[in-house]
Amino acid sequence: MASRDERLAQNQREFRLANEKLEQLSADLATDGQLVPFLCECADDRCLGRIEITVGRYGDVHADRTLYVVLPGHPRIEGEETIEHTGYYEILRKTV
Secondary structure, three states, X not given: OOOHHHHHHXXXXXXXXXXXXXXXXXXXXXXXOOEEEEEOOXXXXXXXXXXXXXXXXXXXXXXXOOEEEEOOOOOOOOOEEEEEEOOOOEEEEEOO
């Protein structure tokens, strides 16, 4: 049986996979600088939060596979640190 942190990390991976598919679809449709709604990549499997970010910025953040984009104040997993806070979203780094 998976630990709580393992389940939470799996939730984050699933949100990221969905966002990567959205990124691929949006790349052809979005214009430069256009905000696109992506799913919050927090650990809460019931989260319905949206983060509006450009496709380019989303891709830049996720070039580093240890980074996740979440809404401010959303659940964290032990071993994550906030490395950027924009007011609209936060970028977390997994350190473990």
